[in-house]
Amino acid sequence: MAIQGRRTRPGLDRLDREILAVLVRDGRATYLEVARRVRLSANAVADRVRRMRADGVIRGYRADLDRTAMGATLCALTDVRLREGVDGRGFETGLSALPQIAAAAHTTGEYDYQLRVVCADPPELESVVERLKKDHGVRELRSRLILREVELDPTRFLHV
Template sequence: MDRIDRQILSILLSDGRATYQELGRQVRLSANTVADRVRRLQAVGVVRGYRAELNLAAFGRGMELLSDIRLREGVDRQAFEAQLHQVPQVVGAMRLTGDYDYQLRVACTDAREFETVIDRLKADLGVRELRSRLLLHEVPLGPDRVLEP
């Protein structure tokens, strides 16, 4: 991966819908050359995909929380992960090392809905302990940070 690949990736991180023509203009290469580079980055797994970033508040889910989860002893991790798909308020999940097993990103309409989510996680998904923090806002650090060698 060279400097131009990193420039292309930086642009795609900011605008995943940028056309090959636009990418080429910004890195001073032809659209065909940029397309070849992007396809190669996809083939080797550097670019895994593209997705839309949603404003959850537009869906009435303006209360976002980060919840550290500890599972009860004997709960099957794969079953827990599969069941998370049944909880629409859970919009992200990461398996962790350390004191907690997972960190969930939860988007709710209000505290009452979050309380319902907590009850469901404990009753149906095998959560033993949950520690949550209200997300006030994300600090944009810029896409270039992950591209530095």
Template sequence: MDRIDRELLALLLRDGRATYQELGRQVRLSANTVADRVRRLGATGVIRGYRAELNLEAFGRGMEMISDIRLAEGVDRTAFEAQLRDVPQVISAMRLTGDYDYQLRMSCTDAREFEAVIDRLKAELGVRQLRSRLVLHEVSLGLDRILET
């Protein structure tokens, strides 16, 4: 991966819908050359995909929480992760080292819905302990920063 690949990645992180022609103008290459480079970055797994970023408030889900959880003894992690897919309020889950097993990012309509999710996690998914914090706001630093290293 060279400097131009890194520039292309930074541009795509800012606007994943940019055309090859637009990208080419910014890195001073032809659209065909840019297309070849982007395809190669995809084929080698550097680019894993493209997605839309949703505004959760537009869906009435403006209350976001970060929850650290411990699973009860004997809970199968693979089964737990599969069951999380059936909890629509859970946006992401990360398995952790340290005192807690997972960190969940959740989005709810209000405190009542959040309480219901907590109850479900404990009753159905084997969560033993949960520590949650309300997200006040997020500072997006951008993945393009890693391209500078």
């Protein structure tokens, strides 16, 4: 029986969600390490992981980088409104030319996109803003500096 307000993920049973929780916390865990934590054989874990990869549940494994340790101490959320007639797909493609854009989302509402911009300092942010306006069809921006990231349990949506 599902708890009110929570839906069971289609095609994922409790063991799949436990395996995913282990891999979200430690993407480098071996099948044997995962198997010990979820009380299955390593072969059964490997089969389940292969199925979840084939089903698109697991898209890949990534390193979790600390941007401040790499010198990007300023982080901003920037809402962007494009000029009339600017193609959104072209704008999205053009973002790859700006390494300071860490993430982008096409949004509803007053603005067209929200960008996560990481920079070393305010002058670098100013440079990114100017390039967005000059070279990428941006009409208007609104930026807010991130003071502190709020850590959330990355497995909370798995309902393990």
